[in-house]
Each structure stands twice: as C-alpha cells, then as structure tokens.
Amino acid sequence: MYSLIYLSITPYFLHMDFYKKITYYEKKMGKKLSIFGNIKASHENHENWEPLWKNATPKKTYDFIIIGGGGHGLATAYYLSRIHKSSNIAVIEKGWLGGGGTGRNTSIIRSNYLWDESAHLYDFSLKLYETLSQDLNFNTMVSQRGVLNLAHNLSDVRGAKRRLYANQLNGIDSEWLDTEGVKKYCPIINTSPDARYPVLGSTLQRRGGVARHDAVAWGYARAASDAGVDIIQHCEVTDIHVSNNKVVGVETTQGRINAKRVGIAVAGYASNVAKMAGFELPIATHPLQAYVSEPVKPILDCVVMSGAVHVYLSQTDKGELVMGAGVDKYIGYGQRGSFNVIEEQLSACMQLFPLFSRMRVMRTWAGMVDTCPDASPIVGKTPVDGLYINCGWGTGGFKSTPGSGWVFAHTMFNDAPHDLNKAFSLERFYSGALIDEHGAAAVAH
Amino acid sequence: MIKQKFRQTAGGVINREKSISFTFNNKRLYGYDGDTLASALLANGIHLVSRSFKTHRARGIMSAGTEEAGAIVQISKNTPKSQPNMRATEVLIYDGLAAQSVNAWPSVKFDIASINKLFSKYLFAGFYYKTFMWPKSFWKLLYEPMIRQMGGLGKCDIINDDREYERNNDFFDLVIIGAGKAGLEYAEQFLRTHKTKDHSIFDKQSTNDTTLKILLVDENPLLYLNKERIQKLGKEINVLTHTTVFGYYDNNYLCAVEHVNSSKIDQRIWHITAKQVVLATGAIERPFVFKNNDLPGIMLANSVQTYISRFGVRCGKDAVVFTNNDSAYQVAFDMKAAGINVKAIIDIRKTSPFEGRTDIPIFTQSVILEAQGKNHIKSVTVSQIKSDEQSVYRVKQIISCDLLAVSSGWTPSVHLHSQAGGKLSFDDDKACFVPTTTEQNNVSIGACNGDFSFDISSISKKWEIENGIGKSSYVDFLEDVSALDIRIAAKEGMSSVELLKRYTTVGMGVDQGKTSNVNAIGILANALDKPIDLVGTTRFRAPYTCVNFGALAGKELGDLLDPVRTTPIHDWHVDHGAVFEDVGQWKRPWYFPRTHESMQETLNRECLAVRTSVGMMDASTLGKIDIQGKDSGKFLDLIYTNMFSSLKVGSVKYGLMCHEDGMIFDDGVTAKIAENHYYMTTTTGGAANVLDWMEYWLQTEYPDWEVYLTSITEQYCAIAVSGPHVKKVMKHVFPEESFSNESFTFMTSKDILLNGINIRVLRISFTGELAFELHVPSYHGKEIWEQVYQAGKPYAITPYGTETMHILRAEKGFIIAGQETDGSVTPLDLDMNWIVSKKKDFLGKRSFLRKDTSRKNRKKLVGIITKDPKVVLPEGAQLVKDPHGSIPVNMEGHVTSSYYSATLKRSIALALINGGLENKGKTLYAPIEGSIIPVEVTSPVFYDPKGDRQHAE
Numbered sequence A: 001m002y003s004l005i006y007l008s009i010t011p012y013f014l015h016m017d018f019y020k021k022i023t024y025y026e027k028k029m030g031k032k033l034s035i036f037g038n039i040k041a042s043h044e045n046h047e048n049w050e051p052l053w054k055n056a057t058p059k060k061t062y063d064f065i066i067i068g069g070g071g072h073g074l075a076t077a078y079y080l081s082r083i084h085k086s087s088n089i090a091v092i093e094k095g096w097l098g099g100g101g102t103g104r105n106t107s108i109i110r111s112n113y114l115w116d117e118s119a120h121l122y123d124f125s126l127k128l129y130e131t132l133s134q135d136l137n138f139n140t141m142v143s144q145r146g147v148l149n150l151a152h153n154l155s156d157v158r159g160a161k162r163r164l165y166a167n168q169l170n171g172i173d174s175e176w177l178d179t180e181g182v183k184k185y186c187p188i189i190n191t192s193p194d195a196r197y198p199v200l201g202s203t204l205q206r207r208g209g210v211a212r213h214d215a216v217a218w219g220y221a222r223a224a225s226d227a228g229v230d231i232i233q234h235c236e237v238t239d240i241h242v243s244n245n246k247v248v249g250v251e252t253t254q255g256r257i258n259a260k261r262v263g264i265a266v267a268g269y270a271s272n273v274a275k276m277a278g279f280e281l282p283i284a285t286h287p288l289q290a291y292v293s294e295p296v297k298p299i300l301d302c303v304v305m306s307g308a309v310h311v312y313l314s315q316t317d318k319g320e321l322v323m324g325a326g327v328d329k330y331i332g333y334g335q336r337g338s339f340n341v342i343e344e345q346l347s348a349c350m351q352l353f354p355l356f357s358r359m360r361v362m363r364t365w366a367g368m369v370d371t372c373p374d375a376s377p378i379v380g381k382t383p384v385d386g387l388y389i390n391c392g393w394g395t396g397g398f399k400s401t402p403g404s405g406w407v408f409a410h411t412m413f414n415d416a417p418h419d420l421n422k423a424f425s426l427e428r429f430y431s432g433a434l435i436d437e438h439g440a441a442a443v444a445h
Numbered sequence B: 001m002i003k004q005k006f007r008q009t010a011g012g013v014i015n016r017e018k019s020i021s022f023t024f025n026n027k028r029l030y031g032y033d034g035d036t037l038a039s040a041l042l043a044n045g046i047h048l049v050s051r052s053f054k055t056h057r058a059r060g061i062m063s064a065g066t067e068e069a070g071a072i073v074q075i076s077k078n079t080p081k082s083q084p085n086m087r088a089t090e091v092l093i094y095d096g097l098a099a100q101s102v103n104a105w106p107s108v109k110f111d112i113a114s115i116n117k118l119f120s121k122y123l124f125a126g127f128y129y130k131t132f133m134w135p136k137s138f139w140k141l142l143y144e145p146m147i148r149q150m151g152g153l154g155k156c157d158i159i160n161d162d163r164e165y166e167r168n169n170d171f172f173d174l175v176i177i178g179a180g181k182a183g184l185e186y187a188e189q190f191l192r193t194h195k196t197k198d199h200s201i202f203d204k205q206s207t208n209d210t211t212l213k214i215l216l217v218d219e220n221p222l223l224y225l226n227k228e229r230i231q232k233l234g235k236e237i238n239v240l241t242h243t244t245v246f247g248y249y250d251n252n253y254l255c256a257v258e259h260v261n262s263s264k265i266d267q268r269i270w271h272i273t274a275k276q277v278v279l280a281t282g283a284i285e286r287p288f289v290f291k292n293n294d295l296p297g298i299m300l301a302n303s304v305q306t307y308i309s310r311f312g313v314r315c316g317k318d319a320v321v322f323t324n325n326d327s328a329y330q331v332a333f334d335m336k337a338a339g340i341n342v343k344a345i346i347d348i349r350k351t352s353p354f355e356g357r358t359d360i361p362i363f364t365q366s367v368i369l370e371a372q373g374k375n376h377i378k379s380v381t382v383s384q385i386k387s388d389e390q391s392v393y394r395v396k397q398i399i400s401c402d403l404l405a406v407s408s409g410w411t412p413s414v415h416l417h418s419q420a421g422g423k424l425s426f427d428d429d430k431a432c433f434v435p436t437t438t439e440q441n442n443v444s445i446g447a448c449n450g451d452f453s454f455d456i457s458s459i460s461k462k463w464e465i466e467n468g469i470g471k472s473s474y475v476d477f478l479e480d481v482s483a484l485d486i487r488i489a490a491k492e493g494m495s496s497v498e499l500l501k502r503y504t505t506v507g508m509g510v511d512q513g514k515t516s517n518v519n520a521i522g523i524l525a526n527a528l529d530k531p532i533d534l535v536g537t538t539r540f541r542a543p544y545t546c547v548n549f550g551a552l553a554g555k556e557l558g559d560l561l562d563p564v565r566t567t568p569i570h571d572w573h574v575d576h577g578a579v580f581e582d583v584g585q586w587k588r589p590w591y592f593p594r595t596h597e598s599m600q601e602t603l604n605r606e607c608l609a610v611r612t613s614v615g616m617m618d619a620s621t622l623g624k625i626d627i628q629g630k631d632s633g634k635f636l637d638l639i640y641t642n643m644f645s646s647l648k649v650g651s652v653k654y655g656l657m658c659h660e661d662g663m664i665f666d667d668g669v670t671a672k673i674a675e676n677h678y679y680m681t682t683t684t685g686g687a688a689n690v691l692d693w694m695e696y697w698l699q700t701e702y703p704d705w706e707v708y709l710t711s712i713t714e715q716y717c718a719i720a721v722s723g724p725h726v727k728k729v730m731k732h733v734f735p736e737e738s739f740s741n742e743s744f745t746f747m748t749s750k751d752i753l754l755n756g757i758n759i760r761v762l763r764i765s766f767t768g769e770l771a772f773e774l775h776v777p778s779y780h781g782k783e784i785w786e787q788v789y790q791a792g793k794p795y796a797i798t799p800y801g802t803e804t805m806h807i808l809r810a811e812k813g814f815i816i817a818g819q820e821t822d823g824s825v826t827p828l829d830l831d832m833n834w835i836v837s838k839k840k841d842f843l844g845k846r847s848f849l850r851k852d853t854s855r856k857n858r859k860k861l862v863g864i865i866t867k868d869p870k871v872v873l874p875e876g877a878q879l880v881k882d883p884h885g886s887i888p889v890n891m892e893g894h895v896t897s898s899y900y901s902a903t904l905k906r907s908i909a910l911a912l913i914n915g916g917l918e919n920k921g922k923t924l925y926a927p928i929e930g931s932i933i934p935v936e937v938t939s940p941v942f943y944d945p946k947g948d949r950q951h952a953e
C-alpha cells in the first residue's frame, strides 16, 4: 500500500511548477526545515547548505558552561536559552558531538518506572519527546511503536504488576498482556510453555518506542546554536577552577575559560570530572555493548525487553535489528566489551526469537555507562557553589535526554532544583532517600 | 545442460567433472563444483543481481570476495535454511541452491521502486532529518511505515533455522591469519628457521618441552588457496580454511567462524588465545568514484582476474580498464590472454610505465567521466584531463564496452590490527592507511602492512572524477551514499569521519565500508581542505564479516541456555503430579493438584492439611553455607543484624542481613553445630548473592579473620514437616529419639544418626505449626523423604508446594525476603526491631541513623483485609486514600503478598504503607483496572497471634 502512496506522490516532486511554488511556501514557513527546503536545495545543486551548528572558538568568559556535548548537555544548553532566556552559554565537548552514550545507545524510550519520582521525570521526558521533532524542527524520528517488558517467572509477574498499577495511578499508560496477548501483539515471539523461561505475560507501554539518537543530539545542537549557544568540539576540560568553594572556570585543551556557573554532563566520565572539582561520586563506570544485524525488511514492529533472559531489541527504520547486551562486570573506560557477553545474550535471544538464528551480526560497539547504586540518576547541586552535576543515568539515560536537559537547565539557572529532580540530589546518598529502580532498570536499555 | 557462455574451455580450480544445478530468481542455471554463486552467474552472463538500498539502482557483481557491495542475494527463501543478505561472492553453489535478488519487485530487471531513481534527487544526506515532520500525525501513520517498507534488503523468514552450530576454544603459540602470499611464506619460513619445540621465541622463561602449537587460518576454502603448499604445512601445523577471524579482543583473544558445511554442523565459532599473532590479511582494491560507477559490469580489476584464474570465467567481451596505478596492467594482460577484447586502458597518470610495452591502447592523463547503460554498462565517456588534474578537455570519446575493470588503489585490510588497538597513519606515497604501532602481541605483514607485491609508488591520489554535483557518483554502493552526500554532510558541519558516517551512513552497510571508507575519507578531506591523516578513520569494530546469531549462540539453546537445577526429590514430585515454578535456575513444586482440582482447591486442601494434620515440603533449594573457623561467630555478628556469637551449641536462630544502606537483602536460620562451626541457610534465590557478599567482606575488609565459607546447597536436601501431628510422624521415623518439648526444644538442632545417615534435624517453623526440618545428605534425600511420607500416611500427610508455603507464612505475618522487601525496606520497617541488636555493630547499622532511614512515616508492613472477604487483591496493587483522586494519585503503598486463606475462610494480604500500623483500622482503596476495592488495615499476623501452636506439646 505504501508503495502506491509513494508512487502517487512522487510525480509532484518532479514537477517544476511545484518547485517554483516552494519558494513561496518556504517564505511562509520562515527558516523552518521542510520538504520544501529540501526540494529547493536539490534544485540549487546543494550549494547552499549551512552547517547544522556553528563550531565556535571559546570566548574568555561565559555565564554558563556545560561540560559534555552529549544529548543531556546539548538539551541543557538549549533549554537554558529557550526557557530561561539566558545567553552567553557554551557547550564544551572533548570529541565530536554525540560521540558518547548519546550516539551509542539502543535508543529505547519509555517511562514506565516504578517510583513516583522517576515516573514523573521520565514521563515528562517522554512527553517532550512526543513533540521534539516539531519543537526542534528536526526529525528525531520518534517512533512510539510500543515497548514490551516480558515476565518469565512469578516473581517477574509480581514486580511487573506492581509497576503497572503504580504507572496507571501516575498517569502513565501501561497495560498487562497475558501470554496470548503477547503472541498477538508480537507474533514472532516464542511463547511456548516449554521454553526454558516461558513468557508468562508482559507489560506494554504503547507510548514507548525508539528515537533516532544522533538526530536528537544534532537537533538540539542545531537549535541551541541558532539560539546563540557556542558549541565547542574537540576541546577537553582538564581541570575545574574553584575559588572559595565557588566555581570560577575550567581549564581546557584550548585554554582557560571562565564561567559563573558550570554544569557537568559527561556520563561515563562523571567521576573523573567531579574529581577535578574535588568531590567524589557514588558512580561506577562499566562498558556496555550493543550491536546490529544486517538490515532486513520489517519483521519486528515493537520494542521487546526481557530481564530474566536479558534481551532487549527493536528494528531500526533501516531494517537492522538493534540489540543491547549486558554490562561487563568490571569497571572500564575502554569503550569496548567482552565478546562472551554478546554470545550469552544471543543464546537468550534464540529462546525468544528462534527465527533470528539466521540473522547475522553486522557491527558491534560499546559505550560507557555511569551506574549508580540505586539505578537512578544524580541531577542537582554539588558541594561546590555554582557547579552542578548531571550523571548516573547508567544504561538508560537516552530516554530522559529532553527531561534531563529541561530540569538541569532549571537547576543551573535558579541555583535550585526543579520539582522533578529534587529527589535526585547527590544528598540522597547521605540521607538514605534512595530511589531504587533496579526493578524497572533490570535490563540495560 | 545449458552452455555457460562466459566459461572458458579450460582453466581455474573448479571441478569440471561435476556440474551443479541451481536457480537464480527461479531460473535454472548450471555451474561447476567449486564455483561461488557469483562466478556461476558470471559464467552464465549474469551481472545484474540486486537493487540498491534507497534508490533501487541496478547493482551487479563488483568483486570476488568479502568486500562485495553490489550482489546481495537471499538464499533458500521459505525454507529453514533461508538466509537473507548473502553476498553472491561468499556463497558456494551446491545442487538445489536457490538464490533470489533482494529489494526488487516484481523482478530485478523491472523493479517498480526503481522510480526512486527519479526521486533520488531528493534522497540525499540528512534528508530524513529535514523532512517528514509536518503534519505531525503523518509520521506514525504514513511516513515511518513507508520508510520502513523501503528499508531492509532481504527478508528474515518466519520459519525456524534448522542448522546446527557449535563452539570451540583453543590456545596457540602462534596464529597466522591469511594464507595468501605473505602468510604462507611466513609460515614456511618460520618452520625452516625455528625448531617447533623452541618456546623461547614467544616466552623466554619457558621450560616447556611440547611442540609449539601453530595455526594458519584463511577465509577462503582450501580449493582457492595454494593447496599443495598448505597441505604440506598441514603436516606440521594446524590449518583452518574457510574460516574468518572476525574479532580481535584484548589479551590476543581472537574470535573466528569456520564454515564447516557438513551435514551435521553448519558453522563453528572459534575462541582462540594466541601468544603471538601474525596478520597477513591482504588488501582490498578500491573502486573509482565517477558518474554511474555502480552499473553492473563495472568491477574491481583484480576480481576480473580472479574470475579468470580461479573459475575460468570471463566477465565480459569488450572491456575497458580504468586505473591510477600499475596493478591493473597485469589484469589487462590477463584479460587479453583469456580472450577478452581489452579496448583501452585509461590511466589518470601523466605517463604509464607500460606505454609501448603492449598493443592495448593506453590513454594516459585521461579519466572516465561517466558510464552509460541501464541494467548493464554499455559504454564509457573518456576524456583527457588538463595538467591541473581538476578540469577536463572538451574532447570526449565514447567507448562501448560491456565490462569496465577499475582500480583506484589498494586499501590494506587493517581491521584486525585496528580492532586490537593498533594505530594507523596515511601513507601518502602508497595512498593508503597502513599500520603503525600495535597494542598487542601482533605484527602485520604483506599487503595488509602496505607491502604490495607490485610497485604502488607511482599511484596518483585521485579517486573521484568530478562531473556535475556527484549525485550518481557512488561511494558506498550498499548504503547508496554518493559523493554529493558527503559534500553536503561536510557543508552541514559533519567535520569528523564519525559524524560523517552517522549522518550519511557511509560504511554502515553489510560490508562495513570495505571498499568505501577510504574513498569517503578522501572526498571529505578534500571538501574540508584537510590532509587525510587529520580526518582519520572511524573505529574498526568486530565483526570483520557478518556472523550468524545462531552460530554465536552455539549450543546454549533451550534447556542448555541456563542449567536447570532440580532437587534429588524432583522425580518424586513429578510422579506425584506437581506443577513446577521457576525460582532462579531451580524448578520447585508449586502445588500438587489432584485430578479435577482447581489450583485454589489444591491450595485449600494443602493448607488445611498442615493446619489440622501434617504436611511436608521439599525445601532443598534453600541456600546452605557451612561456616567454620575461630572468627565465625564474630563474622556472623557482622553479617546479621542480631547476635550469633553468643548462641549456644545446638541452638538455632533466625537472622536478617542488610546491605550497607541498612536495607534487608536476605534472611534465614543459622544453627550453631559446634564451637566455631555454623550451618547457615539462605533464601533460594539469594544463595549465591549471600555467599558473594560474605566472601567480599572477608576478602576485602577482614582478610585476617579466620572464617571458611563453603556452599553446601547441593550437598543437602531439606525436608520440612509441619502440622499438629508432626511429632508422631517424627517418632515413627526416628523411634530412638524423643521429640518432647523438653528434650527437643524449639529453635534447637540435633544431628541424628539413622541407619548410618547423619540427619540434621532443626526444630523451626515457617508455618506457625509444630514443625521440624530434616537436612539430609543429598544422596539419601529421596529415601528419607519416602520414609517420612510413609510414616505420615496414617495422618494423611500431604506434600505441598511453594504456594501453600507462602499462604501459611502470610497467615502468620512472616516475611519473604524479596517479596515483602525490595531493597528499600529496613528491619524497622517490618517492625522487626527485636532482631536488631543494640549491643554490637553490624553491616547497615550506621545507615539506620540517616535522615531518611530514621524518618517517621516510612513505608511499613501491615496486614490488609478486603471488605469483601471473597475478593483477593492482586499482588502489586497500589493502595490509595482517596479513591476518586485525580491522576497522578498519591499512593500510600502496595500489596506485597495476597492470598485466599482456607484456614481463615477469607482473603488476606500483606502490604507496605506509609506509617504502617498507625493506620490500623483505617480504610484504603485499591484501584484495579477500573474498579475500586475497599480494604482495611490490620495487624499482619492473621492467625495464632500469640504463636502458641509452634510450641504445642
């Protein structure tokens, strides 16, 4: 059917009159990116494309510096300028934009977390995702295709239902599917009762799904840059300058840069950067791997996650199956993991999807995940005045990128947390008010 | 048999005696034993194999190896052996092989979606990101499904794969990867100059006297290699052919896949650790980037030669050769010798060393501006270039041809070197990236090190012939990435190769950029006006070539995925109709239904039996840890919240364990067997964690304490016998013993010898009834179980499962760690202050003083009864004060356990709610899927609150 629609719209694109009209539409839509712009560009032989974001050279002083050009850092800068109308902001990235966890994750987004604090924060984020492409005028390919969290034993079922009831009362869409329901929703899952760990049921969040991770980084970078944020790539922060317990600037590979407020959003490197300012974090950084298969025609229309047999996968729009493996148990910064982890996961995958035996692994990679003892993030103030930390998202911080940026911008701007991130302070490791999400985050995702 | 038009009458390594019949797009064709699908198709004059990813352009066979980026096929469609996205060059033909084009409908020659070609004007880098946003709702309904439909190459058939795979692990002193010229020579030379027992080559200290283990691996089948030399080597060293090393991990750890293709095993994964690795992986030729360079009939020059020499196949009749280096000349000569009419050699360079040495016309300082043809190349447009090397002369010449052999240089296969952490730099003279330093014990030799067997020094560093904007000048054939795409990306700020790769998807296809990466980097470097070295390469990642999921999963499938643990009494349970529950790896009897009994009826019967007569349960899955050493008591005081060092020999105590944060993580009873000797039990699921936890503290914090921990979970069976009649049963089993309260007091243990079997009997109760637990050496577990069962017959002893156990303990308000606790619950939250010692320090104690942990109004354990006694709450239900509150509603807590109690003739539940028993008597509500269930908060002890029954005489 789609090919038909496709065929019927194609001639319009080819029609020259149509191209002329575009100039008119384009004026009407302002500087927005659109199909019209695309068509125009191609008729202009693509001479006039501009950089998505400007590569800035550092100024002497900024009001706000954000260390880390991943999704979280870029979103923070964007909301600082858009919501809080701040200017004089820089994002400092040691490599290329989005080269950390942001460009390496399996891009699952969902908000069915157990505790109120997490549920509210993640759902806020998911809501921002729902209009992100339009907000940023950049297609982040948010695809709300539904996320299954399978239960394989009675204790799984108990945990899943507890989470389901809590989600419903928190206004987060969540449904229970029994074994037959799972089979109906995703027919290629093996639901045989003879499986080593049979599928006893599943929660389903229909609003969950995937998004294009790189596009999230680029979209924020572009919008932030348009709003005047300086985006500085290939510039590593090597020290944080503190005077009278107040942050005054950072030392970088491109020299010293002064700042009134500094936010750290460096994920896997969080402990190291915090150390520059003289405080410690309860973070352990582990390698986490993911991989894709060769691309095939659509075969899996939703996201499937299973804690008991540790599998989580979806199919990209390009057709690859993208799967995440487990963390390597040791601490490491090498952005590479051990092969046995992938093999073990594929054995588990064969139980759920025996037909995928014929699929082939095309590319593997690894990122670093900043895991916290309670599987919840740390977003808030630090022992140093004017210095803020955003880390600990571990294996699951892609889904929180917009929400995290929003509340972190608020925290940096007001020198006080937003309601949504109050509970996620570093202080909780002193008070004991931990937010244990090991259940909701049992599988890396 | 149909004649193979392009097969020479002689030559090649194929077995001409054995003709093979196969189908391509349902058409029957013939080839010879030893042919790849690609060579057999070419022999039949077929170049057009598939349609490209985005633009559906016609794509043909462009190489003879794993670098193939054009000819993608689906094998054995609709059969268990179906395999999408195979490269025609990697498939060996066999009788009955059925191959199909991918991404083409209705046929590869006439493909409807090739209308995309027209549309392709708009399908450039970043296109998706800039479109399909408006109107918003269209994305989900139309745009995305449409994009998904267009994506993908082959199909993953729904039928299960019936091939078998296995895994092998091995160690070698020396592994040589690649049995080409360099690899073979190295192996032969090594054997000539070294004694195969001389371990000092790799390990100076070695006193080993065994023969060195050496392995030579090559991805080609033996047939394609130098058979005689390899077979000779094979007498002294190990050889694996048709085996691709696809991953190089830390500590010289290699992963390889062997294509076994036997009737039993399809592929075998090798995990190899090597002391020394020699990489002789060769080099891959690069195509030129020019207009329509992707037409079928345009091939890498060396592959044309391979098809002649290996398969006796001519790839065309009238050929043109296009090169910027010397290597293609020999190809041209071989082509000519094979009877191909080589019409011209187009050489970019000012001069050619071969001028005057051949009668093939050589066009120096010339380029191919574009190729013409629809589904196959028909002609090329040739022009001279001006001395600035940028612009061309007006004069153009069209040469008709059906084959164009191209060579724009060579890319050493540095994948494994790079995966191993080795560095690269761009060698300007050779126009390629070559290995520099290595991180591991490996060395690159031959072409993969940039040491080619021909003179490359005069290569011209030009690989793109600019002509127009470059829309149909393809860089990555598989991903349909053109030179234009790369320039757009550069304009848009994708200034590093990693960004370029992600924005354009160059190098992300099934070949992982083997032929495209260097061209892309070169074009990007030009666009950015930077030296290639500064642009760099993307990180090389395993696997070098694609590997089947099934092969990597190996034999760890089904029940071998995770070992199934069963107790020694398991068969008895099976015989008695038990339904099992998975608890970790264990299979535990869940309940023992009789015919025509519903689950609830079974549970009622089992519960009442325990409360009124006697029941028995297999508790063997409990974790059991033997603890000995002079500091054992002190150590247990550290681990448990209550005091164990003061326990008398022969006594038993229940204990709770907390993590440092003060949260409960396991519980169980521990008996003191003798001075400095304890016997600990843990929960079933927690056994390994508890042992790890204790070892962690012993090894990292208290290494000087003398404590020895031994897991004996598997060594002991545990049989729980419980109910008012239990003493009579026990007396029957142990006639010599007295079970009076005086001689066998509650919370003590005794080792009793029965027919030579030492049975550890604990008088403890998890049901609230009179009860004993018999811990029996596993070997005798079933026998003693039978004895108890027989002895209990007069009292209708009833075997029960985990569900009845859960109900009985819930009636008593006993917790289950992991059900009433979830990592956020302290002993105080469960009102178990009585078990928290004030006198000593223990793990977690400090945390009880923390602000949040010591706060009032924490979630605490309560009992819950539904107003309607028949309604059983679902476990996990959330409780609220205001049933009509607007969402998000404040939740007071959740139901941790919930059952129907036959004893109490009503439902009961346990819950953790804010403020706990302060709410006693209050009404709360459980909103469940649209309905609201009112409940009352009560004490969590529903039955025998004084606890008299377990002390009965």
Ligand SMILES: Cc1cc2nc3c(=O)[nH]c(=O)nc-3n(C[C@H](O)[C@H](O)[C@H](O)COP(=O)(O)OP(=O)(O)OC[C@H]3O[C@@H](n4cnc5c(N)ncnc54)[C@H](O)[C@@H]3O)c2cc1C
Residues within 6 Å of the ligand: A067, A068, A069, A070, A071, A072, A073, A092, A093, A094, A095, A096, A097, A098, A099, A100, A101, A102, A103, A104, A105, A106, A107, A108, A109, A235, A236, A237, A238, A265, A266, A267, A268, A269, A273, A288, A289, A290, A324, A366, A367, A368, A369, A393, A394, A395, A396, A397, A398, A399, A400, A444, A445
């Ligand atoms: C394999 C894998 C799969 C995952 N799957 C999912 C998933 O499905 N769903 C999900 O929600 N989450 C997932 N995650 C987690 C998610 O990727 C991360 O939580 C998230 O991307 C973190 O974003 P960030 O912006 O905080 O950090 P990053 O994207 O890592 O960005 C941090 C940046 O800081 C830079 N930096 C570090 N130190 C310095 C310095 N000194 N100076 C300057 N710059 C510096 C780094 O170069 C990096 O670019 C996955 C992670 C991995 C590794």
